[in-house]
Amino acid sequence: LPAVPLIMQRSYYDWNYTAEVDEFEDSCRRTPSYELTLGKMLGGSSSLSYMVYHRGQPSDYDSWAEIANDATWRWENVLPYFIKSIKLNDAQILQSVNKKYYGTDGLLQLTKDHRKGIDEFLDAYRELGHDVVLDFNENNLLGFSSQMFTIAGRSRQSSAYAFLSPVKNRRNLHLLKNTLVTKILFDESKKAVGVKVLTEDRKTMTLRAKKEVIVSAGVINTPKLLMLSGVGPKQQLECKNIEVVSNLPVGENLQEHVEVIIVHNVDIGPLPPPTPYELTGFSFTGFISLNQSSKIPDYQQITYVTLPGPVLYYCTFAFRFSDEVCNKIYKQGVNRAQAYNEIININPKSRGKVLLKSTDPEDPPIIKNRFYSNKDDIENHIDYILNFLRVMKTIYYSEIDAVMADAAPKCNKYRKESREYWRCYIMCMSSGTSQITSTCPMGTVVDSRLKVHGVKGLRIADASVMPTITRGNPMAAVIMIGEKVSDMIKQDHNIL
Numbered sequence: 121l122p123a124v125p126l127i128m129q130r131s132y133y134d135w136n137y138t139a140e141v142d143e144f145e146d147s148c149r150r151t152p153s154y155e156l157t158l159g160k161m162l163g164g165s166s167s168l169s170y171m172v173y174h175r176g177q178p179s180d181y182d183s184w185a186e187i188a189n190d191a192t193w194r195w196e197n198v199l200p201y202f203i204k205s206i207k208l209n210d211a212q213i214l215q216s217v218n219k220k221y222y223g224t225d226g227l228l229q230l231t232k233d234h235r236k237g238i239d240e241f242l243d244a245y246r247e248l249g250h251d252v253v254l255d256f257n258e259n260n261l262l263g264f265s266s267q268m269f270t271i272a273g274r275s276r277q278s279s280a281y282a283f284l285s286p287v288k289n290r291r292n293l294h295l296l297k298n299t300l301v302t303k304i305l306f307d308e309s310k311k312a313v314g315v316k317v318l319t320e321d322r323k324t325m326t327l328r329a330k331k332e333v334i335v336s337a338g339v340i341n342t343p344k345l346l347m348l349s350g351v352g353p354k355q356q357l358e359c360k361n362i363e364v365v366s367n368l369p370v371g372e373n374l375q376e377h378v379e380v381i382i383v384h385n386v387d388i389g390p391l392p393p394p395t396p397y398e399l400t401g402f403s404f405t406g407f408i409s410l411n412q413s414s415k416i417p418d419y420q421q422i423t424y425v426t427l428p429g430p431v432l433y434y435c436t437f438a439f440r441f442s443d444e445v446c447n448k449i450y451k452q453g454v455n456r457a458q459a460y461n462e463i464i465n466i467n468p469k470s471r472g473k474v475l476l477k478s479t480d481p482e483d484p485p486i487i488k489n490r491f492y493s494n495k496d497d498i499e500n501h502i503d504y505i506l507n508f509l510r511v512m513k514t515i516y517y518s519e520i521d522a523v524m525a526d527a528a529p530k531c532n533k534y535r536k537e538s539r540e541y542w543r544c545y546i547m548c549m550s551s552g553t554s555q556i557t558s559t560c561p562m563g564t565v566v567d568s569r570l571k572v573h574g575v576k577g578l579r580i581a582d583a584s585v586m587p588t589i590t591r592g593n594p595m596a597a598v599i600m601i602g603e604k605v606s607d608m609i610k611q612d613h614n615i616l
């Protein structure tokens with residue numbers, strides 16, 4: 121069911137991790153610490169994500185290639201891997217020049233949001249001088265468009281559904297569900313030779329690898345597993361009496377898109393009630409550069425237009441703001457619709473980290489997101505918000521009588537248009553997006569073939585290997601990494 125993410129967070133299907141309280145935070149969330157979501161099931165977080173498909177910017181991959189010192193990561197070389205996995209269901213794009221950026225026989229199905237009401241909102245952004253584009257691709261890096269989702273018909277295309285189900289009967293595929301990998305095992309020559317696992321019925325097993333071990337445990341659990349196995353910062357491992365196999369900056373360099381929520385009350389006529397078969401509310405997204413001459417976006421905007429009831433769900437369940445904040449927003453929207461705007465910093469300078477709490481594999485790690493620890497991130501976010509708010513002066517927004525919901529009463533002591541007000545508002549109404557990357561990046565932890573430095577027979581293939589977070593939603597890049605690493609593995613074993 122595509123719309124499940126809101127109710128699966130903090131359930132059995134989430135790792136239920138909580139980050140440390142950042143000293144510079146003054147959040148209006150229900151708890152002072154950030155409760156992040158990570159999917160704990162087949163398909164990982166793609167099974168409870170918001171399914172937004174965006175590839176990031178060509179310049180993201182060109183800079184990865186530079187950091188990894190390997191031209192195969194350049195945009196033109198990774199694009200075929202993006203295309204390979206896709207089956208696009210969109211007649212308009214398939215009949216346009218943008219067709220060349222998509223596959224039509226891949227395993228991951230994509231559908232564009234064409235729900236009624238989007239075009240009128242996009243007109244407002246056109247009036248501000250933004251391009252309204254059919255699709256984001258290397259010719260259209262900036263502008264506004266409806267969103268592309270990993271949905272087909274009424275089904276969520278999680279990576280398990282898309283890629284695993286078609287091959288589930290292969291005789292050489294074995295899958296243990298509800299099983300925790302607790303350690304990577306190395307021989308005396310530092311070659312990874314297998315893993316130790318804990319099964320659902322609490323049996324310990326050793327699984328031997330004939331060729332290599334490939335870890336795809338995600339951006340928090342991959343560094344945790346590596347550290348438990350002796351691959352990580354020497355000082356940290358020694359403090360925990362873990363024998364050091366390779367001294368690497370594992371867990372450092374955590375990057376996450378941070379967003380600020382601004383809700384507009386609007387009059388747009390009746391909207392259909394929410395169903396579990398699609399994300400509630402029609403939506404659109406924009407990639408915006410503040411510098412007119414730059415082609416690289418500074419921030420992303422995602423807007424969901426829906427009824428106050430579903431906005432209450434987003435507010436409380438997804439972004440976990442306090443009841444006081446969410447009730448206040450809800451009450452201001454009664455008998456109207458609400459536009460739930462996410463203003464996202466897609467190029468954060470702040471860096472967080474993952475550390476081991478203990479040597480017990482069942483213990484959660486210590487997570488420090490350190491949002492806004494780099495003060496430039498706050499000042500930049502104020503600039504993004506001020507730029508976004510220009511939309512209130514457009515013809516369509518005045519026609520629909522758009523009014524910003526007062527979500528942060530504690531900031532009303534400041535003058536509304538002042539930077540002090542927005543500094544306070546950002547601290548109150550910002551949240552991580554669970555779009556996290558880069559804790560085992562190419563360059564310092566893995567090489568460009570995703571092999572872990574200082575050991576043999578061990579590769580990582582997940583969001584942790586990205587040297588920098590993409591300026592777009594990262595799941596598409598994770599799937600591209602999966603496609604690319606498959607070829608690299610085959611090449612390294614002379615199968616391709």
Ligand SMILES: Cc1cc2nc3c(=O)[nH]c(=O)nc-3n(C[C@H](O)[C@H](O)[C@H](O)COP(=O)(O)OP(=O)(O)OC[C@H]3O[C@@H](n4cnc5c(N)ncnc54)[C@H](O)[C@@H]3O)c2cc1C
Nearest residue numbers: 164165169170171172301337338341554582583593594595
């Ligand atoms: C609520 C939410 C919404 C999101 N929305 C979007 C979106 O709209 N668009 C987008 O592009 N991105 C989105 N993301 C981010 C996106 O889902 C992730 O970037 C992507 O799933 C990362 O893939 P991964 O393979 O690195 O890790 P994961 O998806 O985290 O997968 C890791 C898998 O490994 C398993 N695992 C971990 N440790 C162990 C262990 N020790 N033993 C056995 N198994 C283990 C986990 O259970 C999980 O199944 C969202 C994320 C969340 C949480």
